[in-house]
Amino acid sequence: MRTLVLLALVGLGAQLVDGALGMAYGVTSATLLLAIGTNPAAASATVHLAEIGTTLASGVSHWRFGNVDWKVVVRVGVPGAVGAFAGATVLSRLSTDAAKPVMSLILLGLGLYLLGRFTFRGLRTDRLGQPLRKRFLGPLGLVAGFVDATGGGGWGPVGTPALLASGRLEPRKVIGSIDTSEFLVSLAASLGFLLSLGSQGIDFVWVLALLLGGVVAAPLAAWLVRHVPPRVLGSAVGGVIVLTNTRTLLRSDWLGQADTPTESLVLGAIAIVWAAAVTWSVRAYRAEQAALPAVGVDRSHADEAPASARGEAEPVGAGVGTADAAVLDRSPVAGSHS
Template sequence: MQKLILLALVGLGAQLVDGSLGMAYGVTSTTLLLAIGTNPAAASATVHLAEIGTTLVSGLSHWRFGNVDWKVVLKIGVPGAIGAFAGATVLSNISTEVAAPLMAVILLVLGFYVFIRFTFQGLPKGQLGKPLRKRFLAPLGLVGGFIDATGGGGWGPVGTPAILASGRLEPRKTIGSIDTSEFLVAIAASLGFIWGIGSESIDYGWVLALLLGGVIAAPIAAWLVRHIPPRVLGAAVGGVIILTNTRSLLRSDWIDAPDGVRYAFYGVIYVAWAAAIVYSVLQYRKHAAEDKQIIAEAEHATTAGEVPDDKASANA
């Protein structure tokens, strides 16, 4: 019972982050499931089954708050579903001994990407209002879906920063569209895992616990996305992912590092993590007013049928 309550809290926290940042539900949840000894394929399957419900509620909540661009959802979501099914099939046929450290490497890379991107660059907002092309979104969705299924998460860390980096879609609509399109990815990945490992390998009590926490958090996160500083949240979440997966790798058969080496790594990560959060807060405060003005001007230009020419700051 205690484990189910903990999983529900994990689902709640992960969805709060995912719904307000556009990433990290799968990466966060899978990382914690692996930390308690869950089989990699079963962990990813559990998270994706829970995501069917959480992404549905999250998508509806973002739609109600006007955070969704449906053209983007379709252009990236369908290729994402194809990639996710393929990734689930691949992970289902890899041995646990190989899959566990391999997944930790994937999650660690994604964690570093989130951590560095949001700490030092924030949310790019240049060229807001210009259309996103299918030739950009389709390959992005295919790769993101594959990584999401094999890594237990990655749809947001791949899709959200890539679209934000294009500077063509404002942050809240990027996050809302990525969260909504993930519904298709979750369905495809779940079908792939059930076909690959069988439904008997999945603990549906865990799925329900993660789902319950995520469903409670989804509408709150959709509202928070208009108010919470994504830069600060990105630095915080990236640090959690890096710390947890560094621990998994150092204790794996691949490395099996002694205690002294592991603690030294943890100390460096803690210091860098604290410094990144402080830096992100300072940078957010420094550029908050400027960034709000840029977004307001872009929204006004889009409503008026114009395409903004502003070269925006990369800080958020």
């Protein structure tokens, strides 16, 4: 009973982080299962079976809060399902431990980029609204789905930073779309595991415990991601990626620093830098908000699609950037009362 309560709490916490940051449910849950002696294939199968329910709940919640771009969901989710099915089949036959450090190194680079980009420069807005191309989303989904199934998690850590780095979709919609498309990935991975392994090594009571915890957290996470400013969210996501993948590298055969003072020192230093980066982003965001005209509306997601894209009438001056609007307000024509 104690184990089941612990699993439910892990599912709740993992889904809260995953739904708010677009990653970590699979990584967190699979890590716990491996720590208590579950073999990798069974651990990944257990997590993905639970994720069928948690991702469905998360997707519905994100949709209700307006966090989902359905074109992105389809274009990245369908290839992701193909990759996940293939990955589940492969994992059932061999270990992919040797590939983990390589993937972690790539993800670490993306995490450092995001952490620096969002902390010091904020959200890239010059590409917002531009379409994400199929030739980018298709391969991304295929790779992320394969990594997710073989590693017990990875859909978010691969997909979220790649979409954020593109600068074409606002962070809350990146996270909502990745979380929603993960339903297809989880379904395909679970099917692959069940066809390859049967129910061998899978404890369905554990699946239910993880599922219940995740379903409870899904609506709260979807609400949270809508109200956290994009700049702060980007710094938070970048920090998660850097911390998680640095830990994987330190524990790999490359470095062999698992449970050593070096590991604690490095991860502690990263956590301090991460906290400082998020604090910096919060202060920068507040300064940006203070500089905006007091129009009595929530500007935390000022980079959302223009009114015309939603079928509404745009006010005069809509479509110009904040800096342009400020210049327009101070121009002789705009300020003239003659």
